[in-house]
């Protein structure tokens with residue numbers, strides 16, 4: 001078996017913490033280096049190596065890759081949809097240059113694999129709203145979506161032109177209890193659990209009937225690892241794969257929480273994020289991911305809600 005040494009960039013974020021822990025279980029603690037601009041997340045402390053790293057500093061990144069004998073990079077550092085609309089220049093700059101730095105180094109150092117997530121935010125108001133297909137009209141209206149769509153084509157370009165084995169998933173909104181979400185439009189579906197447990201009520205920044213594609217973090221981690229372990233010859237998409245698990249509205253998740261916390265109430269006060277949510281599809285067709293690498297989600301809304309409410313208070 002080839003010995004792998006993995007670098008996770010953005011390891012202190014919502015996905016990074018859980019993905020780093022999962023990768024450490026596969027490759028061994030010492031073989032997964034966590035890195036981030038901010039300090040090491042509490043949940044990672046003591047579980048393996050950590051370096052402070054800015055993905056925008058290509059030289060430093062390159063030095064770390066060589067010094068640590070890195071063979072794979074998972075690039076998770078990004079500005080997300082809601083934060084991106086507040087600072088479009090920063091979102092474009094980080095999301096693009098960070099990716100190009102990693103792809104360049106992967107090419108030069110002949111890394112075995114690179115993982116970089118895209119998002120359902122690539123889709124825009126002209127994409128089909130239901131069961132949005134893998135290949136369809138893609139006209140994103142947020143800077144985040146534009147950066148992800150351009151990023152997908154850079155990944156494809158580096159694969160086609162230089163043979164860099166870069167793989168990607170268009171994540172839907174991710175729901176988790178371990179680390180906090182980082183400024184996305186689907187963050188409400190995490191906040192609602194915190195507020196339900198702390199206050200018995202929640203004021204939602206989206207309208208009650210806003211359906212969005214979502215996924216529970218254990219499914220997202222499993223999807224990521226499954227894609228990264230799939231034989232390269234099976235992969236027909238080198239931009240980014242649609243994956244799907246759940247589609248629900250704030251009203252529906254509130255009703256599910258009420259089954260566990262009967263006194264829970266919800267109010268609706270839509271803000272600028274409603275406009276972003278309205279530009280995205282409500283559900284996603286992931287038949288190509290199912291066909292190519294056997295993707296299948298495990299959590300539905302009721303199983304996820306029960307698991308969140310059981311585990312969140314322990315954090």
Ligand SMILES: NC(=O)c1ccc[n+]([C@@H]2O[C@H](COP(=O)([O-])OP(=O)(O)OC[C@H]3O[C@@H](n4cnc5c(N)ncnc54)[C@H](O)[C@@H]3O)[C@@H](O)[C@H]2O)c1
Nearest residue numbers: 010012013014015037054055076077078119171173174182
């Ligand atoms: N969370 C979701 O619902 C979701 C949905 C779709 C796609 N994604 C994508 O998944 C990836 C990870 O998302 P997340 O939710 O974990 O985000 P997050 O904001 O929680 O974490 C990103 C991490 O990157 C770090 N970072 C920022 N700038 C950096 C830099 N210059 N150098 C090094 N680290 C830096 C941040 O400190 C943070 O810890 C992103 O590419 C995001 O676009 C996330």
